[in-house]
Amino acid sequence: MRTRAVPTHTYFAAYPTSLRSFICGSPGVHSIGWYLVSAEVSATEESEEGAYRHPPVTSRTLSLHFELLLVGAAMGFTYIGREWILISGDLYRPIAFDLIRGRATLTTPRREMDHRESDEVVGVARREIESNTSGFFDDEEMGMKDPLLRWQSGNTTSQLAIVGANICPIESLDYEVVENDIYKEDWRSRKKDQIFQYVLLKWTFALLVGLATGLVGFFSNLAVENIAGFKWLLTSSLMLKHRYYEAFAVYAGCNASLAAAASALCAYLAPAAAGSGIPEVKAYLNGIDAHPILAPSTLFVKIFGSICGVSAGFVLGKEGPMVHTGACIASLLGQGGSRKYQLTWTWLRYFKNDRDRRDLITCGAAAGVAAAFRAPLGGVLFAYEEAASWWRSALLWRTFFTTAVVAVVLRTFIYFCRSGNCGLFGKGGLIMFDLSSNISAYGTPDLIAVVLLGVIGGVLGGLYNFLIGKTLRKYSIINERGAPIKILHAVAISLLTSCCSYGLPWLVKCSPCPPGMLDQCPTIGRSGNFKNLLCPPNHYNDLASLFLNTNDDAIRNLFSGGTNNEFRISTLIIFFAGVYCLGIVTYGIAVPSGLFIPVILAGASYGRLVGTLLGPISKLDEGLFALLGAASFLGGTMRMTVSVCVILLELTNDLMILPFVMLVLLISKTVADCFNKGVYDQLVKMKGFPFMEAHAEPYMRNLKAGDVVSRPLITFAGVEKVGNIVHALKWTGHNGFPVVNEPPFSDAPELCGLALKSHLLVLLKGKGFTKERVSTGAADVLRRFDPFDFAKAGSGKGVKLEELDIDDAEMEMYVDLHPIVNRSPYTVEETMSLAKAAVLFRELGLRHLCVVPKSPGVSPVVGILTRHDFMPEHILGRFPHLKNH
Numbered sequence: 001m002r003t004r005a006v007p008t009h010t011y012f013a014a015y016p017t018s019l020r021s022f023i024c025g026s027p028g029v030h031s032i033g034w035y036l037v038s039a040e041v042s043a044t045e046e047s048e049e050g051a052y053r054h055p056p057v058t059s060r061t062l063s064l065h066f067e068l069l070l071v072g073a074a075m076g077f078t079y080i081g082r083e084w085i086l087i088s089g090d091l092y093r094p095i096a097f098d099l100i101r102g103r104a105t106l107t108t109p110r111r112e113m114d115h116r117e118s119d120e121v122v123g124v125a126r127r128e129i130e131s132n133t134s135g136f137f138d139d140e141e142m143g144m145k146d147p148l149l150r151w152q153s154g155n156t157t158s159q160l161a162i163v164g165a166n167i168c169p170i171e172s173l174d175y176e177v178v179e180n181d182i183y184k185e186d187w188r189s190r191k192k193d194q195i196f197q198y199v200l201l202k203w204t205f206a207l208l209v210g211l212a213t214g215l216v217g218f219f220s221n222l223a224v225e226n227i228a229g230f231k232w233l234l235t236s237s238l239m240l241k242h243r244y245y246e247a248f249a250v251y252a253g254c255n256a257s258l259a260a261a262a263s264a265l266c267a268y269l270a271p272a273a274a275g276s277g278i279p280e281v282k283a284y285l286n287g288i289d290a291h292p293i294l295a296p297s298t299l300f301v302k303i304f305g306s307i308c309g310v311s312a313g314f315v316l317g318k319e320g321p322m323v324h325t326g327a328c329i330a331s332l333l334g335q336g337g338s339r340k341y342q343l344t345w346t347w348l349r350y351f352k353n354d355r356d357r358r359d360l361i362t363c364g365a366a367a368g369v370a371a372a373f374r375a376p377l378g379g380v381l382f383a384y385e386e387a388a389s390w391w392r393s394a395l396l397w398r399t400f401f402t403t404a405v406v407a408v409v410l411r412t413f414i415y416f417c418r419s420g421n422c423g424l425f426g427k428g429g430l431i432m433f434d435l436s437s438n439i440s441a442y443g444t445p446d447l448i449a450v451v452l453l454g455v456i457g458g459v460l461g462g463l464y465n466f467l468i469g470k471t472l473r474k475y476s477i478i479n480e481r482g483a484p485i486k487i488l489h490a491v492a493i494s495l496l497t498s499c500c501s502y503g504l505p506w507l508v509k510c511s512p513c514p515p516g517m518l519d520q521c522p523t524i525g526r527s528g529n530f531k532n533l534l535c536p537p538n539h540y541n542d543l544a545s546l547f548l549n550t551n552d553d554a555i556r557n558l559f560s561g562g563t564n565n566e567f568r569i570s571t572l573i574i575f576f577a578g579v580y581c582l583g584i585v586t587y588g589i590a591v592p593s594g595l596f597i598p599v600i601l602a603g604a605s606y607g608r609l610v611g612t613l614l615g616p617i618s619k620l621d622e623g624l625f626a627l628l629g630a631a632s633f634l635g636g637t638m639r640m641t642v643s644v645c646v647i648l649l650e651l652t653n654d655l656m657i658l659p660f661v662m663l664v665l666l667i668s669k670t671v672a673d674c675f676n677k678g679v680y681d682q683l684v685k686m687k688g689f690p691f692m693e694a695h696a697e698p699y700m701r702n703l704k705a706g707d708v709v710s711r712p713l714i715t716f717a718g719v720e721k722v723g724n725i726v727h728a729l730k731w732t733g734h735n736g737f738p739v740v741n742e743p744p745f746s747d748a749p750e751l752c753g754l755a756l757k758s759h760l761l762v763l764l765k766g767k768g769f770t771k772e773r774v775s776t777g778a779a780d781v782l783r784r785f786d787p788f789d790f791a792k793a794g795s796g797k798g799v800k801l802e803e804l805d806i807d808d809a810e811m812e813m814y815v816d817l818h819p820i821v822n823r824s825p826y827t828v829e830e831t832m833s834l835a836k837a838a839v840l841f842r843e844l845g846l847r848h849l850c851v852v853p854k855s856p857g858v859s860p861v862v863g864i865l866t867r868h869d870f871m872p873e874h875i876l877g878r879f880p881h882l883k884n885h
Contacts, residue, residue, distance in 0.1 A: 035293070159733070159868075161290060161688040163280055164298075165479050165486065166271030168290040170689070170868055171735065173354040173843035174792060175287060175390075176826070178756065181778035181819040186787035198350045203358075205333050205351070206398045209364050210405025212333075213326040217371025218413045220307055220318055225310040226423045227258070228550050235884050239533070252498040256491050258312035262305040262591040263490035269482035273301035275587075276326025276594045278387070278680055281365050283689040284327070285358060285391040287845060287867065293362070294331035302328065302592050309591040312494055313501060315582040317551065317597025323387070324592075325366035327674050330364025331357065351793035359395050362388045363402040369647070372596075374410055376403035378647030385643045386680065389585070389692070390845050445617045447663075451626070453610055453632045454664040457603060458671025460580075461636015464599075465672075465679045467584045472686060475588040486590040493589050500578050505544035508571055509533035514563070543571045546605075547578075551597045555630075558604040559652070561623035562616060569612055576605035595637070595679060603633025635668035639678030690867050692842040696835035697872065699882040703839045705851050706830030708875055709863025715740045718818050719773050720750050723811035725760060729801050736848040738861045739821045745775065751860040753821035754848055759790050761799040763820055764806065769813035778819040790820065827852050830862045838870045 002845045094660040162172045177183070231254045234594065238247035254673050266274045272292035292298055305644075306321040334357040365387045370379035380399045384391055416422070478489050513530060515523035522532035522540040530540035531548055546554045546567075558568075583598030607629015611622040618625075627648065634644045645661050676682065684691050715738045728737065737760070739752040766784050770776060792798075827850040828837050841849050868874060876883050 002369060003600075010690075017180060027087055034159070060233050117491045125572050127800055142395050155192060158688055158873075161283070161288070161690075162476075163290050163687070164270070164272035164277070165266065165274035166292065168272070168292055170288055170290045172847040173287045173289045173358070174756070175355050175358065176669070176822075176846050176847060177355075178759075178822045179824050180753070180759075180822050182781065182785070182787050182790055185778065185782060192434060201348075201350055202356070202398065205330075205360055206363050206402045207405055208333055209326065209330045209360065210367050210402040211409060212329045213364065213367035213371050213402075214406040214409030216303060216329070217322060217368075220303060220322070222417070223307045224310045224318070224550070227307070228313075229423075231255075231311070231313075232548070235303055248498075251502055252495060252778055254496045255312045255498045255703065257312065258308045259490045259494035259591065260487055261485045262308035262312065263589065264483075265301045265308070266306045266590040266592070267486040270295065270297040270301035271590070272298045273305055273324075273592055274590045275592070275683075277302065277327070277592070278320050278322025278594075278769070279683040279687055279689070281324055281327045281361070282680060283684055283687075283691060285362060285365070285387055286691050287847070288689050288691070289354075294328045296328075296332060299325060299332065300871060306592040309593060313497055314494065314591070315497065315551070315586050315598045316591075316593035316594065316595075316603070317372075318592075318594055319369070319372035319596040319601075320594025322372040322594075323365050323382075326364035326366070326368030326371065327837075328364070330360040330367075334360040336687055349788045349791065352788060352793065354792055358390070359398065362824050363396060363399050365407045366399040367708050369400045369643075370403035370406040371410065373647050373651060374407065375647045375650035376407040378643055378650055379403040379406070381641070381643035381646050385424060386638075386640055389694075389842070394511075413600060440442075440620065446620050447627070449610065449614050449618050449620065450628060450660050450664050451667060453607060453628050454635075454667025455671055456610070457632025457634075457636040457664065457668035458674075459636070460602075460606070461633055461668060462672040462675030464580070464584065464602075464633075464637050465682055466675050467507050468587060468679060469682055471584055471789050472588045472683075479590065480483065484696075490589045490591055493586055497582055497586070500582060501547040504578060505531075505541050505547055508541060508543045508568070508574070510539040510541055511568070513538045514566070542567045543741035546571070546575050551601060555600055555604060558601075558608055558626040559623050559630075561621045564615065564622050565612070566622075567608060567612070569609060572605050572609040572612065573808040574601055574621075576609065579605060596634075599633050599637050600630040603630035605629070607632070619659070624657060624660070627657065628660055631661050632664045632668040635665040636672040637679045639669050639672065639681075641665045641669055644676060690871050691697060692838070692870065694842065696838040698835075699879075700835035700838055700870075700875070701833055702882060703834040703875070703879065704830060705828050705832045705865060706862050708834060708864060708869045708878065709830075710869060710874075711863070713738075713861070713863050715861065716755060716817060718821075719775055719816050721811075722764065722769055722806060722813050722815055725764065725815070726801075726804070726806060726811065727762065729757060733862075736864060738850060738864065739817050740860055749860050751827070751850065752818065752853065753823045754825040754850065755817050755821050758798050759820040760817075761804070762790055763817070764804055765799055767806075767810065769810055769815050771813055773814045774816075775818060776816045780816075781819040825850050829854050833874075834870075841865065841870065 087787045159169055159171075160167050162168075165629075231251065234254075235247050235251045238244075238250060270292065272280070272295065274288075280290075285292055302321050302325050306318045306325075309316060310318050334351045351360070362383050366379040366383035368379070369382045373379075380396070380403055383399055384396075388395075444731070475489075476730070478485055509532075521530035521538070522535065531544035532539070533541040533544040533548070535541055545557055549557065558567075579598060580599045583595075583602060585596070587593055589594060604626040608622050608626040610629065611620065611625025612617070613627075615622070631644065631648055635641060638644070641662075645658070645665055648661055649655060649658060672678075677685075681691075712732075712734060714734065716725065718739055718741045728734070735757045737755050737757070739755050740749055740753045742749050762785070763781070766781075768776065768780060768784055825848065826844060826846055828840065830851050831854045837849065840846075847866065851865060852860065853861040853862050
């Protein structure tokens with residue numbers, strides 16, 4: 001086989017722009033001007049005039065070469081003729097690659113190398129081919145399997161994540177404004193009344209989100225209070241008749257039935273509804289989308305599954321699920337209408353973009369916190385501090401308005417229920433702890449006690465997060481075994497919880513009622529501080545007052561002021577150990593479950609324990625110690641400071657405790673940060689979401705943007721052949737393609753902009769093709785399409801590639817891409833620091849970031865950065881020596 005050196009551009013002159021730029025513009029390849037080309041395959045000869053000629057490129061050979069190019073690039077090779085060039089820095093050697101058998105042999109070296117270096121190259125080539133060709137080639141059929149490109153090339157980070165208890169495909173959201181000709185013409189044609197309609201619609205949707213979330217929050221609390229109250233009344237009536245075994249059977253049976261119902265809803269109807277949902281909402285607001293996160297089925301299961309789970313007596317809360325519920329309600333309203341249900345009002349179409357949906361879902365997350373805690377300001381700060389990745393002043397006003405609407409709705413219904421029209425619903429449910437500490441002065445011992453609580457909360461919070469992570473990894477094995485196993489798992493945890501809450505109070509002795517409280521002690525058959533369990537008259541069981549109550553009532557008992565020595569030290573130790581352990585084993589089962597209430601319960605128990613022990617030297621009330629303990633544990637697990645501080649102030653209605661709460665939160669967060677990340681950050685990582693952090697990792701400063709771009713890079717010409725576009729959409733998973741103008745549309749190759757996959761599909765479906773390679777302009781597209789046709793459709797409603805009906809004749813025609821191209825995409829030079837590029841990518845909320853060359857005379861675009869290119873798995877996998885930096 002005879003080989004010779006040929007300039008790249010001469011041999012590939014007949015290929016379309018997408019294939020030429022794929023080779024010449026690939027990172028690490030475009031700087032090499034000469035390659036070894038097989039004369040046997042290309043039959044390239046030099047004519048008398050000195051020009052080069054090449055064989056004609058038919059559609060069949062074009063498709064085959066296109067597939068081979070992509071497979072080779074996935075393995076790190078560059079395809080020239082029938083040879084593959086392995087590029088590794090300044091070392092490149094031709095490798096004869098048998099595509100049928102997947103074998104490679106090293107041919108004559110391009111430059112001299114010593115024996116050791118040659119062995120390394122052969123070893124690398126063999127390992128690369130063995131690891132990357134498995135599944136692509138079939139020895140029996142002597143050909144390639146189809147499809148080839150489902151394997152990720154270049155970047156191997158996962159395109160899947162765990163949503164709830166289910167593995168789902170994910171993709172990025174388009175927060176960038178696509179400034180193409182259609183968008184500009186649409187905005188120029190809008191009148192003042194249409195802009196007013198758009199602004200009015202934003203505030204109307206914020207109002208509706210607040211109303212709906214407030215109603216759902218009230219309904220959930222009403223249902224929980226009545227179901228749990230009926231269960232307690234039935235159990236208490238049997239216990240009063242000394243039928244204790246029957247009482248336990250009824251108690252455990254009710255809990256198991258409710259647990260099975262909640263788990264069945266999650267397992268069969270909406271697995272994405274399992275868990276708190278805050279990590280999923282946080283990932284969505286960071287720019288990561290998966291259809292089940294905010295689906296209507298998820299909303300339905302989140303509401304009714306949370307009611308059943310909380311009523312079942314699990315050590316979990318409804319606060320986390322309420323955040324997810326509010327986000328689902330906002331997403332449902334922000335879909336931009338529905339053709340299926342004839343909701344095609346023009347006003348609704350303004351919300352067919354990810355930016356407005358993101359803002360509305362942020363309002364929904366804030367409304368969920370406001371509905372769960374009756375804390376409107378806390379909801380706004382929670383969305384700002386924990387949930388949202390992008391914030392601006394206009395969004396602040398809308399979230400504040402939304403949470404204010406929630407507060408008004410809840411207060412209205414609470415006053416209505418106090419008249420006795422809501423069954424057993426009363427002071428419980430929508431928790432409000434009236435803690436009047438009356439702190440007039442505090443001294444050094446009090447400050448030392450607060451510092452001690454902060455340190456304890458940080459240590460216990462870090463340990464809690466660590467154990468949660470270990471438990472979830474074990475539970476993932478159970479969740480893989482199917483829905484029946486998930487239900488049995490939930491029922492088993494329910495029986496364990498029932499045994500602890502019913503059996504442990506029997507281990508403690510009864511205590512005499514406090515003097516002057518005989519009218520309130522003991523409480524029989526109702527909620528209260530002093531539960532009577534096998535106790536003589538005027539005595540109560542303090543552990544039963546905590547375990548045999550709803551979680552909200554147990555917190556209220558621990559926070560109650562002026563009740564020093566109400567709970568013995570042994571009782572607080574048993575309750576803390578039980579709640580701490582049950583909270584860990586409960587989180588992760590297939591039911592909607594929140595972490596706020598378990599954390600508050602555990603923190604309040606050890607806070608009151610510390611207050612009891614330090615009673616002789618501290619003037620602070622034990623109820624205040626319980627509150628500070630809850631704050632310290634919240635800071636140690638969730639690492640939120642400002643939002644938790646305001647939520648606790650709104651819950652207790654006591655501004656005097658502000659300095660103590662601030663101090664204990666700062667100390668607990670600082671101590672816990674020495675061990676691990678916050679629980680929600682930890683869950684986001686464990687679930688596999690490619691989350692973009694607000695800061696860049698230190699090792700990114702040692703890399704340039706051009707170092708991590710992934711291949712293959714596929715570009716289109718401004719007027720491209722339809723077949724090339726269809727092949728690229730079919731064989732790649734890319735959602736954005738650079739468009740490069742070439743003569744005669746420009747004097748030299750230049751980056752025209754970026755075309756989105758969704759826009760390409762709409763354009764192809766319209767079939768505005770031409771037989772000649774000419775530019776038709778934006779006017780032709782605007783005649784055939786409405787600007788809203790290119791707007792972002794709701795979840796799963798966009799045009800699919802399978803819906804296109806393009807025949808062979810149309811595949812040979814051309815289509816003008818200029819009207820749909822984003823003419824001003826964000827770009828960075830290939831020499832920019834990767835850390836700087838990561839901050840820019842995250843702050844602007846981008847999906848694609850074009851990397852352009854530093855030097856002229858080469859391909860106008862080097863590659864595209866997506867969020868997966870910034871992930872540590874991709875960067876450290878490509879540059880393992882940076883792990884120690």
